[in-house]
Amino acid sequence: xxxxxxxxxxxxxxxxxxxxxxxxxxxxxxxxxxxxxxxxxxxxxxxxxxxxxxxxxxxxxxxxxxxxxxxxxxxxxxxxxxxxxxxxxxxxxxxxxxxxxxxxxxxxxxxxxxxxxxxxxxxxxxxxxxxxxxxxxxxxxxxxxxxxxxxxxxxxxxxxxxxxxxxxxxxxxxxxxxxxxxxxxxxxxxxxxxxxxxxxxxxxxxxxxxxxxxxxxxxxxxxxxxxxxxxxxxxxxxxxxxxxxxxxxxxxxxxxxxxxxxxxxxxxxxx
Numbered sequence: 001x002x003x004x005x006x007x008x009x010x011x012x013x014x015x016x017x018x019x020x021x022x023x024x025x026x027x028x029x030x031x032x033x034x035x036x037x038x039x040x041x042x043x044x045x046x047x048x049x050x051x052x053x054x055x056x057x058x059x060x061x062x063x064x065x066x067x068x069x070x071x072x073x074x075x076x077x078x079x080x081x082x083x084x085x086x087x088x089x090x091x092x093x094x095x096x097x098x099x100x101x102x103x104x105x106x107x108x109x110x111x112x113x114x115x116x117x118x119x120x121x122x123x124x125x126x127x128x129x130x131x132x133x134x135x136x137x138x139x140x141x142x143x144x145x146x147x148x149x150x151x152x153x154x155x156x157x158x159x160x161x162x163x164x165x166x167x168x169x170x171x172x173x174x175x176x177x178x179x180x181x182x183x184x185x186x187x188x189x190x191x192x193x194x195x196x197x198x199x200x201x202x203x204x205x206x207x208x209x210x211x212x213x214x215x216x217x218x219x220x221x222x223x224x225x226x227x228x229x230x231x232x233x234x235x236x237x238x239x240x241x242x243x244x245x246x247x248x249x250x251x252x253x254x255x256x257x258x259x260x261x262x263x264x265x266x267x268x269x270x271x
Contacts, residue, residue, distance in 0.1 A: 007267075020103060035123075037234050042240060050229055070123070085117070098122060139212055187207050227240075
C-alpha cells in the first residue's frame with residue numbers, strides 16, 4: 001500500500017493524540033503523579049471543551065519532581081509496550097529538552113521536514129522560578145537556548161524561521177559545533193539554576209516554556225480542578241484563569257483567521 005493511501009486525516013490524528021492523553025492521564029493517576037493540561041490544550045478545554053478547531057497537538061506540564069518520576073516509572077512499567085513509546089532527553093537520538101509520549105504504529109512529519117517518531121503528545125517539566133530581580137536574565141538565557149534547540153531540530157530546506165536573538169545560520173552552526181547532547185545539557189543546567197531556591201513560591205516552564213507569562217504561584221498550580229476535553233475529564237490548575245490570561249490575554253476571544261495557526265502535522269499509519 002502506498003504512503004498516500006495510509007495518510008491520516010486531521011481528525012484521526014487528533015483521535016490518536018486524545019488516546020495518548022488518556023493513557024498518560026491513567027498512568028499518572030495510577031502512580032499518583034501530578035500533571036495538568038497546558039497552553040493551547042488547556043485553552044481548548046476551557047473555550048471549546050476539546051481541541052481548538054484549528055490546532056493539532058496536545059501539551060501537558062508537570063512539576064519537575066513528578067516529571068522525573070514519571071519517566072522513571074514509565075521505563076520500569078511500560079517500556080515494553082507495543083503501542084506506546086516514551087522519548088526524553090538522553091534517550092536514543094532524541095534531541096528535545098522535554099518528553100514526548102508517542103504512538104508506535106504511526107510516523108509523523110512536521111512542516112520543518114523532520115520525520116522521527118509517531119504521533120505524540122508533549123510533556124514539559126516545570127521548574128522553580130526565583131525572585132523577580134533575576135527572572136528576566138534567566139529567561140533571556142532560556143530563550144536563546146530554546147532557539148538553539150529549535151535550530152538543531154530544523155531542516156532549513158523546509159522552513160524559514162526569523163530569529164531575533166541570533167542569526168539562524170549562526171544558531172545552526174553553534175548547535176552543530178557543540179553537539180545535540182551538549183545543547184540539551186546546557187538547557188538542563190539552566191533549569192537547575194532556576195531550582196536552586198527550594199523555597200520559591202512560583203513555578204513555570206523553563207526548558208521550553210512560554211516565558212514570564214506562564215509563571216504561576218506554586219500553591220495555586222498544585223490545586224487541581226477537573227476540566228472537560230473531548231468528552232473526558234483531565235486535570236487543570238486552579239489558577240487556570242490567570243494562567244491563560246498571562247499567555248493569551250482575552251483568551252475567550254477567537255483570534256483573527258490569519259492568526260489561527262497549527263503545526264501542520266502529517267502522519268501515516270505503519271504496516
